[in-house]
Amino acid sequence: MTTTTGTTTPTSTTPGATTPSPAPPLLGVSHLALSAPDLPAARRFWTGTMGFEVTTDTPHLLFVVHWPSRVAIAVTDHEATVRGPFDERRTGLDHVALAVPDADALEDWRQRLVADDVPHSAVVDSGAGLHLNLRAPGGVPVELYVMDAATAAAFGLDHPHEGHAHGPAGSTP
Known part of the structure; x- marks a missing residue:
């Protein structure tokens, strides 16, 4: 839709709603990335309790994989800036x-x-x-x-x- 100022505004609030061709292929979820304030606690939980294996362990990033299900999870503390608990009532995950x-x-x-x-x-x-x-x-x-x-x-x-x-x-x- 063209406005009186000559700018174009979308006619749909849903991105991709009018895309006529099929989407390119996806193979599935590559990995989940989670933020956590305490990486050592996250490591104990994902490996000890949940049975994942660590594939990358750096000061600010942990990457774990559960091989039988091929579920991969990255956990980061964003350079030690993550604060407070997760809140699922906010936009996002x-x-x-x-x-x-x-x-x-x-x-x-x-x-x-x-x-x-x-x-x-x-x-x-x-x-x-x-x-x-x-x-x-x-x-x-x-x-x-x-x-x-x-x-x-x-x-x-x-x-x-x-x-x-x-x-x-x-x-x-």
């Missing part, structure tokens, strides 16, 4: 949800969190699956989640897509 294959594995996680003295919720059936919630150091919410088949189907995750080896737990190629 709400939580990190990590997929768990079934209820038995979720119970194994619950027991591990108890053993490591990590505060967490009870296992809850949300109607979309089973989950429990906890917080990583710095306060980032982490959800361990077993998605039910109906929710996976509603999200389009009940079958593999071209280029993917498998779908969610319980799905078949």
